[in-house]
Amino acid sequence: MSFWRRISPRRAVEDFAHEWRQPAPHRWKVLGVSVAATFFIGMMFVPKSQRIEPRPPEVTWITSYAADRSDAEIAASNLANQQRQDEIAARLAKREEIRKNLYRELGRATFLDVDEMERKIAADEAAAAARASEAATGAAPAN
Numbered sequence: 001m002s003f004w005r006r007i008s009p010r011r012a013v014e015d016f017a018h019e020w021r022q023p024a025p026h027r028w029k030v031l032g033v034s035v036a037a038t039f040f041i042g043m044m045f046v047p048k049s050q051r052i053e054p055r056p057p058e059v060t061w062i063t064s065y066a067a068d069r070s071d072a073e074i075a076a077s078n079l080a081n082q083q084r085q086d087e088i089a090a091r092l093a094k095r096e097e098i099r100k101n102l103y104r105e106l107g108r109a110t111f112l113d114v115d116e117m118e119r120k121i122a123a124d125e126a127a128a129a130a131r132a133s134e135a136a137t138g139a140a141p142a143n
Contacts, residue, residue, distance in 0.1 A: 020027075065077075107114040 104114045107117070
């Protein structure tokens with residue numbers, strides 16, 4: 001007798017109905033968790049292109065400049081902003097140099113030839129800059 005002969009959808013439904021009629025205290029909880037898990041797994045297979053696009057955020061524009069500023073006021077604020085940017089860049093450069101010094105000290109403490117490494121890095125950067133400038137001049141159309 002074949003395995004598939006013993007399987008019947010009608011008997012499966014009757015068996016399920018028989019078990020469902022038996023009193024069980026957690027029947028509805030288990031059914032709810034089962035339905036939720038099935039829904040979640042099914043949603044995993046829905047492609048993102050079929051999902052609803054999120055609403056774009058509402059943007060509130062805030063203007064902090066007076067509409068009637070003069071050119072001199074604009075130039076003065078631009079100059080002050082540039083000075084702040086220069087100070088930030090100087091602080092970042094100082095931090096970078098401190099970090100490099102710390103790594104140099106660490107390299108020397110672990111018996112690495114830091115000076116040779118820096119020479120190699122400088123040579124590599126110079127070669128990369130030369131390749132970039134060569135590519136830029138080579139890409140220009142010849143007349």
